[in-house]
Amino acid sequence: MVKYxxxxxxxxxxxxxxxxxxxxxxxxxxxxxxxGSRRFLPFEVLSIDINRARAVSMDAVYAEAKSLLQSGFRYWFNDEEIAELYHESEAFLVQTAEMGLLLRCFELPTTDSDCSYLTTTEILTYLGTYTRQPLKAKRLGEALKRVGYIKVSRRRNGGSPLYVYKIRKILPCPLLQSCSSNM
Incomplete structure (x- = not known):
């Protein structure tokens, strides 16, 4: 039972x-x-034997499901299964504009010396100079996390701590080249 x-x-x-x-x-x-969502269990079907599928008794399928439920069968996911589901579902995610731009303009730093520490807003502002598409900070934050960028707390000029990402710009920006070749 669920309360709502x-x-x-x-x-x-x-x-x-x-x-x-x-x-x-x-x-x-x-x-x-x-x-991540546990509501969907996406998988790719490569082929269907329609005659064999039609031969399956759906009454028997429902009877077996009911029997399992009544016997106390665990029908929910445990933590390990949820992690596996999230991993397998990544192949079916829509790539947002923020993710596409992030992958083209930035990369994970290999050392601390070749990285910048930028806020989500600073990254968004930089990417926004190369596109007319409206970009969202929330979607960029999700893309940064999904790719594996590390979020750290840093102080700038002795000020309050800011949450920033260790990130490396690809220079010159690949979008600059694609923009000029389209003109």
Whole structure:
């Protein structure tokens, strides 16, 4: 059971926790939540034997599922399975403009001496000079985390600590070359 308030209801109530959803999509990039989601179990189907699929008794499938549920079968994911699901789902994520620009203009530093320490806003401002697309700090932060950039707290000129990323600009910026070749 799950407790939640339905839209326009006054009180929180218990509701059975159930769901079922099957879909097909064209293309591999359809997940839009880079923070991870246990709601979707994406996988690629390479072929379907339609005659064999039609021969499966759905009544038997539902009977087996009901039997497993009534026997106490663990139907939820444990932490290890969640980590595996997130890892496998990455192949199905939509690449945001922020991720694409980040991958083209920056790279992970190999040493502390060849890196800059930039805030999300500073990175966003830099990327914004090369595109007319509206960029979002939240999506850039998610992209930075997903790629593996390290967020650290640093002081600048003795001021308050700021959260910055260890990052290395690719110079000259590859976007500068692609912009000039398109003109």
């Amino acid at each position: 308030r339905m839209p326009y209801d006054k009180h929180v109530e218990e509701h059975p926790h159930m769901a079922g959803f099957v879909a097909s999509v064209n293309g591999n990039d359809f997940l839009t939540d880079p923070t």
